[in-house]
Amino acid sequence: MDKQDAKRIGIGNMYYVMILLIIGAILLSAVLSVSIGQVSIPFKQSMDILLHTITNGKLGSLDHIQNQSYLNIILQVRMPRVVFALLIGIGLALCGVVMQAIVQNPLADPYILGISSGATLGATFAILIGFGGSAFLAQFGVAFGAFAGAMLTSMAVLLLSSIGGKATSIKLVLSGVVIGALCSSFSSLMIFFAKNTDAIKAVTFWSMGSLATASWDKTPILTVVVVIGAALFLFQHRILNTMLLGDESAITLGINLSIYRKLYMILTSLIAGTMVAYAGMIGFVGLIIPHITRGIFGADHKRLMLGTLLLGGLFMIWADILSRTLIQNVELPIGIITSVIGSPLFIYMIVKKGYNFGG
Template sequence: MTNKLPLLRIGKFYLLILILVFAILLSAVYSISVGQVYIPFNQSMNVLLSIISNNLIGTTDNIDNVSLITIIYQVRMPRVVFALLVGLGLSLCGVVMQAVVQNPLADPYILGVSSGATLGATFSILIGFGSSAILSQFGVAFGAFIGAFITAIAVLILSSLGGKVTSIKLVLSGVVIGALCSSFSNLIIYFASNAEGIKSVTFWSMGSLASASWDKIPIIIFVVVIGIIFFLSQFRILNAMLLGDESAITLGINLGVFRKIYMIVVALITGTLVAYTGMIGFVGLIIPHLVRGITGSDHKYLLPFSLLLGALFMIWADILSRVLIDNVELPIGIITSVIGSPLFIYIIIKKGYNFGG
């Protein structure tokens, strides 16, 4: 592993970070403008600045149609924030998982978390768990989160049997538990007589940001921001994981303990995101690959760059899901897969870098 930036000097790296931030801001305003109801870019910018600054900057006086302000604030702004947070969270989890299991093919779902979330959501929709008076406010989201978290704990326990936790045991445990959860999900669907529920499960499994709302954002912000702060402080441990257990031991680092901690944190982040947006693949897999080809494998640079690129990617994936077909909103999971698959194939064929640098 190398800690050098192979293609960028430090100054250029931070310049590129600023460019990414600027691109995210412009993309966010454009995302607010497009959709079934088109809103001019300058009007979206004025409304956005007015809301953010509490009317100190920007104005809504030049917008005659009051419903446009409602569309911007109540529908599109929460959706943009959702896309931003999901991109940040999935990219973060992808980077961490690839280091934890020492496998460049890892993503937030390799340890069976997605299958557990699917089982929880399927159970909620088809069995009626989400219709409970106590849980009616959370519904499918609660079931998906609980399923993801329980699955992660099960994988952690299974990988701990017979000795210390290793990257190979984590992967194998994740595959086994994930397959088991998928089997139970299919079993529930097979015996279910709720046609509308089955349709909801199918749509949920393809991922969507359509349920975005302001009341759901605080939970996601809390989980994602805490995760970001935590892992940005762990870049040295993540770098040590790429060296392997034996090398880490010589440095006085017990990777087994950190794997358990990181896995639980990743499960919390992924479970929360999957609970509210459904299954959105390839973000945690493809973004770290793209960034690693630019910054190298040093997580001090890999993490922040991946976070921003993941956020930008998700904002544009959401834009495409709304504008590709007139009057039709495609599930965003389809968009990320269609974009991510060829990119990943290209990386496999053309990129010659090793995982460690």
């Protein structure tokens, strides 16, 4: 074995150690998250409750639980939020890293192609026409409006970028800017003419992002979308790496990037639309998490993808903790937390590393 092989093995072992450390941090953060809130629950009791529930009573004893209401608080109120935060973080980070490869722009995030503006338009329409008026529509009406808006916007961007030839990364970005601006204008126009002040407040709060509506009933759809999306893209590292090289290099390798761009665009729009539909507008996660991960694991998507997913989930769990605990008895919109944390981090990365994919 030569020195190069030994170095490669060493780097590979370090990668798996880092992944295990991040997974450990996620598990620890999850237990901490269900312990913190208006009702403070001892860490040991929270861990026992979770272990007892997950292992169906084989691990973790409930004999020393001081207050039986702790079970309901953890299992029915806080744990759904932790799962939601983990899934939303994974989904947004996944969309961010894929979108940055699609448009060959490290400043891209899930919303650069107009997805956020389309989702906002759909949600604004749903709220202002009174979709929150019944129990069923209150749960699914706004989410469906946001999802439909995101998907229709994505289709419009794809169609516009394909006019006059194949869809390139530059045409996708320009089309996204134009369609996004158009959707934002319509949203503002609808709010301007709206007379329902409660609906306007609901639109404003939704646009800031929140996990307050998290529940076990909404988890299955979110889980299916995120898990399937993550599983698909974890095995697309070769195409994603080729996208960073450009169309000319791809042609020499016999790969038609235009087809993959459209396919990836549809998939990321589906995932991002679902994230927006369930949690509202949460910015900066898809932008900064891939950059942080590149600094740790490098630019190769074979290593980058898994690290990005895990760090995205970890970041969102802590953002949710901060949103619930920074101000006593007040829950801040989680989109504000991610922006406050994300902006300085991104400014630092710009100053230190510049706009590149090298990490």
